[in-house]
Amino acid sequence: MHDKTGMDSRSPLILQRTTKEDVEKGVTVIxxxxxVFVYDQEGKRYLDLVAGVTRPVHAGYGRKEIAQAVYDQIxxxxxxxxxxxxxxxxxxxxxxxxxxxxxxISKFSFFCDGSESVEAASxxxxxxxxxxxxxxxxxxxxxxxxxxxxTAGALRALGTVLAMRQIMxxxxxxxxxxxxxxxxxxPLHLTYPGCDLACAKDIARAIEFENPEQVSAFIGExxxxxxxxxxxxxxxxxxxxxxxxxxxxVLIIDEVICGSGELENGLASNILTSSRISSPWPRExxxxxxxxxxxxxxxxxxxxxxxxxxxILTGIIPLPAPRP
Ligand SMILES: Cc1ncc(COP(=O)(O)O)c(C=O)c1O
Numbered sequence: 513m514h515d516k517t518g519m520d521s522r523s524p525l526i527l528q529r530t531t532k533e534d535v536e537k538g539v540t541v542i543x544x545x546x547x548v549f550v551y552d553q554e555g556k557r558y559l560d561l562v563a564g565v566t567r568p569v570h571a572g573y574g575r576k577e578i579a580q581a582v583y584d585q586i587x588x589x590x591x592x593x594x595x596x597x598x599x600x601x602x603x604x605x606x607x608x609x610x611x612x613x614x615x616x617i618s619k620f621s622f623f624c625d626g627s628e629s630v631e632a633a634s635x636x637x638x639x640x641x642x643x644x645x646x647x648x649x650x651x652x653x654x655x656x657x658x659x660x661x662x663t664a665g666a667l668r669a670l671g672t673v674l675a676m677r678q679i680m681x682x683x684x685x686x687x688x689x690x691x692x693x694x695x696x697x698x699p700l701h702l703t704y705p706g707c708d709l710a711c712a713k714d715i716a717r718a719i720e721f722e723n724p725e726q727v728s729a730f731i732g733e734x735x736x737x738x739x740x741x742x743x744x745x746x747x748x749x750x751x752x753x754x755x756x757x758x759x760x761x762v763l764i765i766d767e768v769i770c771g772s773g774e775l776e777n778g779l780a781s782n783i784l785t786s787s788r789i790s791s792p793w794p795r796e797x798x799x800x801x802x803x804x805x806x807x808x809x810x811x812x813x814x815x816x817x818x819x820x821x822x823x824i825l826t827g828i829i830p831l832p833a834p835r836p
Contacts (some may be wrong), residue, residue, distance in 0.1 A: 518553060545573025566737075566769055617784055626768035627661025629785040630731070636783055637729035637762035646760070649728040651686040653718060653761075657694060659738035660731060660766055686728075690718045692736055693744035704745055712744075712751035716758070724759045729783075731764040741770075753780055 519525060519539040521532070530539065542550045542558075549557050550573065563570045571578065589599060606620045613620075623629045634652055641649040654660065664684060677683070691699040693711045700710050719727050730752060736742045756763040765781035 545569075547572050547574065549573070613784075617781070625661075626766075626785065626787060627663040629768060629787075630660045630764075630766060631663055633764045633766075633783045633785050634729060634731070637764065640762055640782075641728055646725070648725050651688050651722055651727045653688045653690055653715065653722075653727065653730045655692040655732055655736070656689045656699065657692040657736055657738050657742075658731070658733060659736075659769075660733075661768075686726075688718060688722055688727075690715050692742065693748045694736070694742050695745065696740075696742070709745060709747055709751055712748050712755070715752060716755045719755070719759050719761070724761075727759060727761050729762040729764050730756055731766055733766045733768075733770055735770045737769050756782075 518541055519527075519535070521535050523535075527535065527539065541553050543553050544551050545560070548560055550560050551557050560569070560573075585601065592599060594602075602622060605622065609620050610618055621632060623632055637652075638650060641647065664680075691711045691714060693709075695704045698704075698707065698711075700707065700714075702710055715730065732752070734749070735744075753763060755761070762782045763780075764783045764785065767784060767786045769787075
């Protein structure tokens with residue numbers, strides 16, 4: 513792949529998670545996709561077993577109905593400021609979600625990727641405390657082994673991929689890690705059920721140590737995927753919920769990669785980050801944060817390029833069954 517259209521070490525393009533040696537060997541350029549297959553420049557066909565990377569293309573490649581809907585929306589209205597205005601896809605998607613969202617989740621906001629949703633969720637938690645008069649709450653508790661994205665705020669909740677995290681240290685102030693519910697190699701060297709869910713109960717100890725008046729939120733994926741796929745024991749989230757209630761802490765459930773937790777584990781999050789990639793719901797947002805609570809979420813954060821009508825639109829296009 514060293515021809516003038518391929519990619520080699522002379523290319524000005526920077527790649528993600530690709531070593532210098534990989535680039536020197538030559539990087540395959542993928543030119544098109546159809547159904548579950550992608551094709552390189554020489555026409556070689558690959559079965560895309562991971563749907564992109566971590567499943568973003570589970571609808572399959574070459575979906576003309578999606579392309580058409582996006583094309584139509586670009587022609588009609590590609591973007592207009594989300595400050596003091598909104599657009600039809602945003603209203604429509606929020607309405608659809610309000611009919612199917614679990615628990616008390618009833619308000620929605622839309623973002624373009626998972627990291628941004630996690631950023632927004634952690635800011636929203638601070639907004640909540642701020643408007644409750646608890647302005648000292650800023651710390652976020654995450655779990656060793658977690659993955660919540662790579663932007664600065666999301667990175668601070670990144671309990672895994674040590675190299676990635678360490679290069680970017682110091683992390684944002686207020687980063688606190690506790691152990692994961694990882695029964696196979698329990699970090700506390702205990703065995704379930706004799707452990708009495710020490711990993712969950714330890715969260716209260718961490719909160720006491722950090723000063724409950726400074727802790728804003730606890731964030732976790734329902735089933736952790738950062739270094740495997742680890743479902744916690746059934747009681748885990750119930751205990752976490754009780755601890756969050758006891759200390760007045762916002763529970764953020766990050767379902768960007770795995771969307772079944774809220775429904776199947778009986779979770780009751782205060783803020784749920786989700787994505788069209790992961791959710792088991794029939795139709796929902798591409799990537800969204802669903803907050804509930806007595807706060808003024810409109811108050812003071814805004815971002816010019818969020819809520820693009822095209823990005824949101826991709827969340828409401830009804831998808832037919834996957835193609836073989
Ligand atoms: C649980 C979780 N949160 C957040 C993210 C970040 O999403 P994105 O890569 O779209 O920023 C991921 C990505 O895999 C994830 O698995």
